[in-house]
Amino acid sequence: MEYAGRGDPARTMALLWDGVPPAPRRGPRPRLDLDRLVDTAIAEADRTGPAALSMRSLAQALGIGTASLYTYVPGKAELLELMVDRVVGAQPLPPTGAGWRAGLHHLATEDLAAFRAHPWLLQVAASRTVFGPHVITRYEAALSLLDGYGLPAIEVTGCVAAVESYVRGAASAVVEAEQAPARTGSTDQEWWERRLPYLTERMDGRFPRLDALERAGGFTVSDTTLPYTLQRALDRFAYGFDLVLNAIGTRIAASGSPP
Amino acid sequence: MEYAGRGDPARTMALLWDGVPPAPRRGPRPRLDLDRLVDTAIAEADRTGPAALSMRSLAQALGIGTASLYTYVPGKAELLELMVDRVVGAQPLPPTGAGWRAGLHHLATEDLAAFRAHPWLLQVAASRTVFGPHVITRYEAALSLLDGYGLPAIEVTGCVAAVESYVRGAASAVVEAEQAPARTGSTDQEWWERRLPYLTERMDGRFPRLDALERAGGFTVSDTTLPYTLQRALDRFAYGFDLVLNAIGTRIAASGSPP
DNA sequence: AGAAACATCGTACGGTGTTCGTAGTATTTG
DNA sequence: CAAATACTACGAACACCGTACGATGTTTCT
Numbered sequence: 001m002e003y004a005g006r007g008d009p010a011r012t013m014a015l016l017w018d019g020v021p022p023a024p025r026r027g028p029r030p031r032l033d034l035d036r037l038v039d040t041a042i043a044e045a046d047r048t049g050p051a052a053l054s055m056r057s058l059a060q061a062l063g064i065g066t067a068s069l070y071t072y073v074p075g076k077a078e079l080l081e082l083m084v085d086r087v088v089g090a091q092p093l094p095p096t097g098a099g100w101r102a103g104l105h106h107l108a109t110e111d112l113a114a115f116r117a118h119p120w121l122l123q124v125a126a127s128r129t130v131f132g133p134h135v136i137t138r139y140e141a142a143l144s145l146l147d148g149y150g151l152p153a154i155e156v157t158g159c160v161a162a163v164e165s166y167v168r169g170a171a172s173a174v175v176e177a178e179q180a181p182a183r184t185g186s187t188d189q190e191w192w193e194r195r196l197p198y199l200t201e202r203m204d205g206r207f208p209r210l211d212a213l214e215r216a217g218g219f220t221v222s223d224t225t226l227p228y229t230l231q232r233a234l235d236r237f238a239y240g241f242d243l244v245l246n247a248i249g250t251r252i253a254a255s256g257s258p259p
Numbered sequence: 260m261e262y263a264g265r266g267d268p269a270r271t272m273a274l275l276w277d278g279v280p281p282a283p284r285r286g287p288r289p290r291l292d293l294d295r296l297v298d299t300a301i302a303e304a305d306r307t308g309p310a311a312l313s314m315r316s317l318a319q320a321l322g323i324g325t326a327s328l329y330t331y332v333p334g335k336a337e338l339l340e341l342m343v344d345r346v347v348g349a350q351p352l353p354p355t356g357a358g359w360r361a362g363l364h365h366l367a368t369e370d371l372a373a374f375r376a377h378p379w380l381l382q383v384a385a386s387r388t389v390f391g392p393h394v395i396t397r398y399e400a401a402l403s404l405l406d407g408y409g410l411p412a413i414e415v416t417g418c419v420a421a422v423e424s425y426v427r428g429a430a431s432a433v434v435e436a437e438q439a440p441a442r443t444g445s446t447d448q449e450w451w452e453r454r455l456p457y458l459t460e461r462m463d464g465r466f467p468r469l470d471a472l473e474r475a476g477g478f479t480v481s482d483t484t485l486p487y488t489l490q491r492a493l494d495r496f497a498y499g500f501d502l503v504l505n506a507i508g509t510r511i512a513a514s515g516s517p518p
Numbered sequence: 519a520g521a522a523a524c525a526t527c528g529t530a531c532g533g534t535g536t537t538c539g540t541a542g543t544a545t546t547t548g
Numbered sequence: 549c550a551a552a553t554a555c556t557a558c559g560a561a562c563a564c565c566g567t568a569c570g571a572t573g574t575t576t577c578t
Contacts, residue, residue: 013457027524028574055566065527067567076566122385126431128439131458136466143468153472155498162499165428166421172385173424180387198272199390207395209402213412239414240421246509247502285545286555314535324558326537335535 012078016085016132020072030071031064037072038082045083045120053120080124085132087118093141100252101245103145107138108167108241115171119179122172146248150255159248166244170237177233271337275344275391279331289330290323296331297341304342304379312379339383344391346377352400359511360504362404366397367426367500374430378438381431405507409514418507425503429496436492 014021020034037058044061045053055076059066073079091110094103115121129135139160146156203210279293296317303320304312314335318325332338350369353362374380388394398419405415462469 010457013454013461017457017461025524026522026574026576028526030525054564056564059527067527067529067569068525070567071525123382126381126385128435131454133461136462136469140466140468143472147468157472158495158498159502161432161495162425162429162502165432165499166425166503167428168431169424169426169428170421172427173420176387195272195390198269198276202272202276202392203395207399209399209406210395213402213416236417236420239417240424243418243421243503243506243510244425247506250505250509251502285543285553287543287557289556313533315533325535326558326560327556329536330556 011074012081013131015073015078015082016130031068032062032072034072034082037062037069038079038086041079042083042087042118046118049119051120051123081130081132084121084124084130085134087114087121088130088132088138089134091138093138094145096141096144100145100149101249104142104163104245104248105241107142107145108163111167112171112174112237115168115175116178119175122168122175126168146252149252151252152255155251155255159251162248163244166240170240174230174233174237177230270333271340272390274332274337274341275389290327291321291331293331293341296321296328297338297345300338301342301346301377305377308378310379310382340389340391343380343383343389344393346373346380347389347391347397348393350397352397353404355400355403359404359408360508363401363422363504363507364500366401366404367422370426371430371433371496374427374434375437378434381427381434385427405511408511410511411514414510414514418510421507422503425499429499433489433492433496436489 015034040062041053041058044058048057055069056066059069062069069079073082091114094106094110096103098106124130142160142163143156146159151159205211274293299320300312300317303317307316314328315325318328321328328338332341350373353365353369355362357365383389401419401422402415405418410418464470
């Protein structure tokens with residue numbers, strides 16, 4: 001999942017920003033266009049899981065030979081970048097004029113939805129920021145949400161970065177909860193029924209705080225440490241995001257200028 | 260980097276919680292012990308990068324045959340889990356009695372340090388929570404930091420989860436900034452000098468907010484979107500973490516009971 | 519018609535995690 | 549003491565992976 005940034009920057013930048021270069025004059029027509037390739041790759045990655053996308057299976061899904069892929073794309077790393085920017089491009093931008101809080105909320109909700117629909121985003125985007133047009137457009141929109149409230153530039157970028165960081169981290173917990181059954185090949189209940197005996201035996205009495213939580217709030221160990229219930233994970237996402245928004249609100253209030 | 264949770268849970272749990280099982284009575288003595296194996300794996304992963312750890316190279320570093328590794332560990336997935344729990348076990352626990360803020364600050368600082376020292380943690384821990392004794396001990400300690408302030412249980416777990424989510428997301432930005440030069444094989448400056456011409460040409464005039472930031476605050480595009488300067492990334496980490504802590508403080512204050 | 523430019527793709531290379539079967543060794547048993 | 553036993557060690561092989569190379573076929577321009 002690393003695929004160091006091999007290809008020369010010019011080629012990658014051109015693919016991201018200009019799409020496919022002008023059609024060449026000679027030789028046989030390409031059977032594919034870049035859009036179809038990237039779309040198929042996204043669908044395939046969604047279907048088969050994050051790391052399971054292989055150039056061979058992608059080529060097969062497209063009905064072409066494996067080596068032919070390299071006519072369109074320098075390598076897998078660049079393909080992944082194109083996939084990221086394309087997914088981001090499909091997200092709606094936050095509404096302007098509804099206030100910073102509604103705007104950031106919209107942004108985070110869309111991001112969470114994208115991470116859930118395309119879990120591989122978490123692994124790709126975690127290792128390197130993609131410098132595509134849609135990614136930057138979205139970042140620009142996020143910055144403008146905090147414009148006009150008197151926040152200094154350094155704080156605007158800081159707040160947006162904080163939101164992005166939190167969303168990425170919390171979304172990965174949500175995705176984990178959502179994917180746990182599929183990955184283990186069994187239902188949540190089976191998964192826990194098989195592990196709980198070992199855990200309870202080992203944990204017995206050694207973790208008073210967790211025990212207290214279990215007695216007081218009806219949390220089981222499985223519920224607190226790893227919120228395997230999707231609903232619990234979503235609740236946590238919302239709770240923590242509210243914390244972040246509240247903190248941003250305090251900074252805005254402290255900066256003087258009203259909305 | 261997926262390595263679905265193959266091995267049976269009993270074996271994995273036993274490895275995590277009980278260490279190596281009682282020494283067998285017959286047959287040749289094992290040449291290795293589990294601790295040495297895991298330690299070497301950690302060192303190797305630190306040295307060669309996240310995904311570059313291979314069972315073959317690890318075996319070579321240990322001076323044994325590749326297949327022999329599977330005598331000690333069911334597979335790579337389980338080995339990675341052992342590595343995670345071992346790293347977490349090496350972290351100091353937050354001081355009790357210094358207050359929740361100091362405690363959480365200590366926790367986050369140590370986590371960030373661990374992510375920087377072992378970048379592969381971000382990719383391993385992102386996909387599944389490791390249920391090892393040290394991980395749970397650390398979680399227990401985090402919970403107890405917020406004990407006694409009158410926060411309801413659901414909020415205690417919510418706040419700890421929020422901190423963890425933020426730290427994971429923000430740390431990945433820091434690590435990205437720190438590793439960028441090594442990954443691209445060139446210095447920051449070279450990397451940007453090669454890409455900036457293409458970027459500025461494409462971005463010219465299309466992103467007024469970013470342009471304004473550049474004019475006003477001395478931010479370059481490279482500085483805002485991807486904080487390739489390590490110092491800037493660290494500043495952002497601290498700023499956002501302060502936001503989260505402030506929000507938690509507000510919740511605590513609203514819950515009545517003083518420290 | 520011939521040359522040049524291009525897409526296609528079978529094949530091969532060096533890597534990966536893991537399995538299998540066998541060889542070897544130390545303890546326990548008869 | 550010898551034989552059975554239970555264990556470690558590991559070379560070889562399997563099924564994959566991303567990618568480079570070179571041959572082949574197709575289209576367009578001269």
